[in-house]
Amino acid sequence: MRFVIGLPFLWLGLFFLLPCLLVLAISLGTYAPDSVPPVELGLSFKSFALLFSDDLYLAAWISSLRIAATSTLVALLLGYPMAYAIARAAPNRRPLLLMLVVLPFWTSFLIRIYAWMGLLADNGLIEQFLRWSGLASNPGTILGTEWAVHLGIVYAYLPFMVLPLYATLEKLDHGLLEAAADLGAKPFAAFLTVTLPLSLPGIVAGCLLVFIPAVGEFVIPDLLGGTETLMIGKVLWDEFFTNGDWPLASAVAVCLLVLLVGPIAIFQRNQARSLERRT
Amino acid sequence: MSSTVTGDKAIVRIEGLTRRFGPIVAVDRVDLEIARGELFALLGGSGCGKTTLLRMLAGFETPDEGRLFIDGQDMTDVPPYRRPVNMMFQSYALFPHMDVAANVGYGLRRDGVKAAEIADRVAEILALVHLQDHARRKPSQLSGGQRQRVALARALVKRPKLLLLDEPLAALDRKLRESTRFEMVRLQEQLGLTFVMVTHDQEEAMSMATRLAVMNAGRIAQIGTPHEVYEHPASRFVADFIGIANIIGLDGGGWMALRPEKIALSAERPALPRTVAGRIVDVAYEGDRSLYHVETDAHGTMTVSTTNISRSAGAAFARGQSVWLGWSDEAGQRLEA
Numbered sequence A: 001m002r003f004v005i006g007l008p009f010l011w012l013g014l015f016f017l018l019p020c021l022l023v024l025a026i027s028l029g030t031y032a033p034d035s036v037p038p039v040e041l042g043l044s045f046k047s048f049a050l051l052f053s054d055d056l057y058l059a060a061w062i063s064s065l066r067i068a069a070t071s072t073l074v075a076l077l078l079g080y081p082m083a084y085a086i087a088r089a090a091p092n093r094r095p096l097l098l099m100l101v102v103l104p105f106w107t108s109f110l111i112r113i114y115a116w117m118g119l120l121a122d123n124g125l126i127e128q129f130l131r132w133s134g135l136a137s138n139p140g141t142i143l144g145t146e147w148a149v150h151l152g153i154v155y156a157y158l159p160f161m162v163l164p165l166y167a168t169l170e171k172l173d174h175g176l177l178e179a180a181a182d183l184g185a186k187p188f189a190a191f192l193t194v195t196l197p198l199s200l201p202g203i204v205a206g207c208l209l210v211f212i213p214a215v216g217e218f219v220i221p222d223l224l225g226g227t228e229t230l231m232i233g234k235v236l237w238d239e240f241f242t243n244g245d246w247p248l249a250s251a252v253a254v255c256l257l258v259l260l261v262g263p264i265a266i267f268q269r270n271q272a273r274s275l276e277r278r279t
Numbered sequence B: 001m002s003s004t005v006t007g008d009k010a011i012v013r014i015e016g017l018t019r020r021f022g023p024i025v026a027v028d029r030v031d032l033e034i035a036r037g038e039l040f041a042l043l044g045g046s047g048c049g050k051t052t053l054l055r056m057l058a059g060f061e062t063p064d065e066g067r068l069f070i071d072g073q074d075m076t077d078v079p080p081y082r083r084p085v086n087m088m089f090q091s092y093a094l095f096p097h098m099d100v101a102a103n104v105g106y107g108l109r110r111d112g113v114k115a116a117e118i119a120d121r122v123a124e125i126l127a128l129v130h131l132q133d134h135a136r137r138k139p140s141q142l143s144g145g146q147r148q149r150v151a152l153a154r155a156l157v158k159r160p161k162l163l164l165l166d167e168p169l170a171a172l173d174r175k176l177r178e179s180t181r182f183e184m185v186r187l188q189e190q191l192g193l194t195f196v197m198v199t200h201d202q203e204e205a206m207s208m209a210t211r212l213a214v215m216n217a218g219r220i221a222q223i224g225t226p227h228e229v230y231e232h233p234a235s236r237f238v239a240d241f242i243g244i245a246n247i248i249g250l251d252g253g254g255w256m257a258l259r260p261e262k263i264a265l266s267a268e269r270p271a272l273p274r275t276v277a278g279r280i281v282d283v284a285y286e287g288d289r290s291l292y293h294v295e296t297d298a299h300g301t302m303t304v305s306t307t308n309i310s311r312s313a314g315a316a317f318a319r320g321q322s323v324w325l326g327w328s329d330e331a332g333q334r335l336e337a
Helices: A002-027 A046-053 A055-088 A094-106 A109-120 A125-133 A146-171 A174-182 A187-198 A200-215 A219-224 A232-242 A246-278 B050-058 B100-110 B115-128 B144-156 B174-191 B202-208 B226-231 B236-241
Strands: B010-021 B024-035 B039-043 B065-070 B085-088 B162-166 B194-199 B211-216 B219-224 B246-249 B255-258 B264-266 B274-285 B289-296 B300-307 B322-327 B333-335
Touching: A002 A246, A046 A055, A046 A246, A055 A094, A055 A146, A055 A200, A055 A232, A055 A246, A094 A146, A109 A125, A109 A146, A109 A219, A146 A200, A146 A219, A174 A187, A174 B085, A187 A200, A200 A246, A219 A232, A232 A246, B010 B050, B010 B194, B024 B050, B024 B065, B024 B194, B024 B219, B039 B050, B039 B202, B050 B065, B050 B085, B050 B162, B050 B194, B085 B144, B100 B115, B100 B144, B115 B144, B144 B162, B144 B174, B174 B202, B194 B202, B202 B226, B211 B226, B211 B236, B219 B226, B219 B236, B236 B246, B236 B255, B236 B333, B274 B300, B289 B322
Parallel strands: B039 B194, B039 B211, B085 B162, B162 B194
Antiparallel strands: B010 B024, B010 B065, B211 B219, B246 B255, B255 B333, B264 B322, B274 B289, B274 B322, B289 B300
16 A cells, blocks of 8 residues: 555656756756766856846746747637637537547647648748738748747647636536626626636636746747747757757756746645635 | 406516427416515426526526516516516525625626615615624535525615515525524515515415415416415315315215315214214324324225324324214315316
């Protein structure tokens, strides 16, 4: 019994905590280009100092947070009506609608992003459609812009927004909306005063599930974004694989982790509270 | 019979109201008038259409046919949020994210009443239901009885022309239910409002309502005061649904309803116009009264009740005992259907 309970902890210790400590150790080392691996362990804060002195990293941070925040907002605005519609659909149709939401997961994430490259490319389907429909006579290439990065993030993370929202909206007692209407609330007022506040745990959960991975996203900005799209995940990749500066890359990773601890803690508290409310 | 109300006194007028759900006719061509200041009960078993009728009054269901007037105005197609009607829900439907004061003040805020006036009116109504000390509690921090009073206060605070109550006492335990019954009648009289209540509990309807409608299969079987409906049931259904009735076939055809307490039970043949001999097959001692099932040759098994006046007697007759039943000519009600 003790072994069964201990197994997950062993797993987490071995594959989560240990790597984290390794990254921390490397971030405190110094860059040694001639040794393998290119790092000399020690207790140096040089890499962190560099992070805070070079504007590039701050700019990448701010740009990552901005892109993640706007993408989260767009995902919320798209995901809320979707989740609402599924929660209000006939009970026997909900499983099908939910399956459609998670259907994209049946294909590899990477392949789907490559598919978007094709759609967004020069003379790709989307550009052709825009020209054919007359919506834009000379739309220009979308691929390689920040638009494409936003689009990719919203597309990839939308299910993570829809599912927790659906979970809270589905539990919402329809009688409460009848009570609101009975007391004189027009449908939109009833939504603002009853549905929206009661779905707040779902909104918080969905937003954090999109925001947290989006901040550190690497694949989407790398494949869909251009050179002017600066995101911290991409900076990390460049430091590690292009420049081979392991300590600096590790310092970036440590900062990313520290920065996301706040939102993750909010997420945990939110989950714990909505669990409490259910019991 | 008091089944109609003179025109201008009627707060509710329903004409041929019908509501279908697929092949099921939930409410079937119902005509009904309810007078101002009444405590009117819609009584019936589950699926009789009483709740659908109430929901049409609130505006949650749209009738397929017929018209519905509230205070003389046609409300048939008016949405719930524009009706001068408030409802107390069976589940109470209190907003879990608002405290008691916010729940009660919700309807006033929707009407754009000034904050100071809302505070006054909420405090006033909370005092009326003895919840003035619980204004800052959330519904989850209240007992079942307190939640019921919050729901009532929330529906009353807008002083609706019509207050609808969907099984208002169903969620309370028996003891609380009885005291709440009197409390609600007191409030209704004090505020001078019209209450329309749905219930499956005939005792509740009988003790609270000024008039009641017994519903069956989407139609109104009988409308009248509790006294009229109990003592003068119009049909076998009503006689059987309200209280206990012995349905006796008459010589010339037709039926008669005879209540158990109208029958005298004795060991010797009583000096009454109608007598029948029988044998007791079952005794149910209920404390205040005893119920006997008596097997008779003339009318099959009949139910008779005796009031247990003396403490020592217990059930006065034993199972298997041969007895006589007797009743007067006026004791029974001839049934039309």
